[in-house]
Amino acid sequence: MHKATTGDSPHWRCGPAFTCGRSATKTRTRRSAWSALTAAGENVDVRYVTIDDVRWELNGGQPLTPPPQSDPLTYSASSNRQNAIKLLRDAATVIVVAGDAVPSVHLHAHNGSLDEIIRILACVRGRRVLLGPMANHVLANADAYAGLFDALHTHTITSKDIAVGSRAGAPFEKLRADRDSFIDLVGELGWEPVGEIELYRGCTRRRYCSFCNEPVKSAAVVFRDLQDVLDEVHQLYVAGVRHLRLGQQTCFFSAWNRDVTKIEQLLAGIRDGCPDLEVLHIDNADPLAVASPAGARISALVAQYCSEGNCAPMGMESFDPAVIETNALTCTPQILRRAIDNINAVGTQRGPAGLPTLLPGINIIYGLPGETHRTHLANLQGLDSLMTAGVMCHRTNVRQARAYAGTPLAGMNADIPPSQEHFTTWKADIDSIWDQPMKQRVYPVGLRLRGLHSFFVTGRGTWFRRLGSYPIQVVERDAVVPHYTPADLTVTEHAPRFIYGVRDAG
Ligand code: SF4
Structure with a gap:
């Protein structure tokens, strides 16, 4: 072959x-x-x-x-x-x-x-x-x-x-001129791949966040031709790929400058050309774009055309106004709330597998210039107010800043941030006040999740998931199940980053 x-x-x-x-x-x-x-x-x-x-x-x-x-x-x-x-x-x-x-x-x-x-x-x-x-x-x-x-x-x-x-x-x-067929490549993979699709390069903002290396990678914003994207998707589909993620760009919602019509043409075109697609997900969303009126309409399109279990991860980065200001961050707590509301308004209903259609994700970064102990308090307060408001969130990513060459952050003279010493405990705080309670909210005990498969065994048990964007992982305690065994599981317990479940009998 x-x-x-x-x-x-x-x-x-x-x-x-x-x-x-x-x-x-x-x-x-x-x-x-x-x-x-x-x-x-x-x-x-x-x-x-x-x-x-x-x-x-x-x-x-x-x-x-x-x-x-x-x-x-x-x-x-x-x-x-x-x-x-x-x-x-x-x-x-x-x-x-x-x-x-x-x-x-x-x-x-x-x-x-x-x-x-x-x-x-x-x-x-x-x-x-x-x-x-x-x-x-x-x-x-x-x-x-x-x-x-x-x-x-x-x-x-x-x-x-x-x-x-x-x-x-x-x-x-x-890149388009080189592309031909992926049939041989996909045939050599010993697993079911998720095809990652890029829609554009660069950041559509005028002022860049201090830590971000996207403007270093691509100083100009360059959108792909829509037909080029559809052609690549179809080449993957012909090769047998049934799981797609529109995720390489910095913000799905900002594709073609938030052109709602073109984004619908993209999503509808993928569905038309790939009728047996199992997963169509997005990745990366700028909360500023999601919070806009166009963002509300694009959220509805994503909920309509994409598959369940989808996530729009958004960079809040910090709830501390001093850190937001010092680092020219794109988001404020108010913008984040509007963005989450736009997504939750169309995405919380569950699909046949039991997963919410589309939920937001939140990214937090520690170690940015301007950080003090108050930064952590602001983050906890910001997350707590979202929890109290009853929002639903898919996953939260808490990480430490890395100063990439060429970014403003690399040239900023800052004191050693307190998170350097406290990151582990601060992350654990977020686990307990936000991540674990949110898992309980999104995946309540007794919820039945369908169409998962086993993919890994650890001392904890066997891990199950569906393919997709940041899929929820469900552990069956103490079980040893061969890889790729299909299963439905009923939720029994929660950890901050995964949940536990039991397989349905038979
Ligand atoms: S983090 Fe997002 S909004 Fe900020 S500069 Fe990077 S791509 Fe642009």
Whole structure:
């Protein structure tokens, strides 16, 4: 089923850190690398392996965690697992996709570290190319990694620049010209992928938040042609992808400058062209856009066309006015409340699987300039007032600021923020006053959730979920259930970041 080789050296692509292909950014980056290699020559044989495949082989064809527990280091298997190292050794070109734009933690996947990648590259005889956020790190430490890679691509890769490297995203037309079929790629994945779709690059605001590296990645706002998006979606659908997330851009609601008509054409076009799609979700929303009159109409469209369990994560970042002011943040507590109300007005009804159709998510950042102990109090008060108001929220992400090169934050002289010492306890406070009670509200005891599947086993039990955007994870205590076993579960208990349930008998 792969393209035939004609005596050319085959081109392989190694994708370390493919956090299960289910993690957002890398699915799109992986596709662009696949397309670039495929378009680079006639009869090129392109293959895909994961860092997990290589770890598996280096460990003698065994997981690193003994069964029955699942192993996050070797979990994501491609169809090339049995000869991953030979593929890498013999390839004419190896493109390594690595690094996270935003730090993320996954139960069932561990990103490949640079040390791991260096070790693996020792066996590669062909051209070595690095693609993704890790390229920025290598560029910033050029002396330490001199000679390790033949080309570095920080954002995208195309057939025309594989060997020379690139420091900015390629024009969408060039990516479109390389794109052909994803049938072979999807056929090599040992899991059900969620296809991540990008609608535009850049931030539509005039003044940028201090911590954000999106304006560094793309100084200008560039929207994709609608038909280009629909074509890519259809190519994925033809390849067998049934789960999609419109999530690579900074705000789904700001696509084409909040053009409600065009956004409806997008959603309706996807539904028309992909009648058997199982999941259609969005990601990333600027609360300012969601709170606007256009935002209210777009929320209704998302509820109408997308599938249940959907989430619009919004960057509140901080409820503290001093932090908001110092860092030019986009949101205030009042704007957030209007945005949540717009989403809750159309999204709280449950679908056939028992999940709310569309709920907001909230992102909080600690460690920004201007932070004091009062910042944490303001955050707790802000969340508590939302809880008292009865809103429904899907998930909350609390993280520490990271000063990316080129952002205003990187140039700001600030005192050491108190969260440096208190982050763990402050996060635990939010868990107890907000996250766990919200889980109880959204997933009450006795609620039946349908159409889940098991995907991981830990000492706690077996973890179940549906695919999608930040899906709720349901643990069946002390159970050992084979991966991908379908199940319906009834909610029994709550933790801050997941819930417990029991499987229906039979
Ligand atoms: S956080 Fe969002 S609103 Fe702020 S600069 Fe980044 S993309 Fe723009």
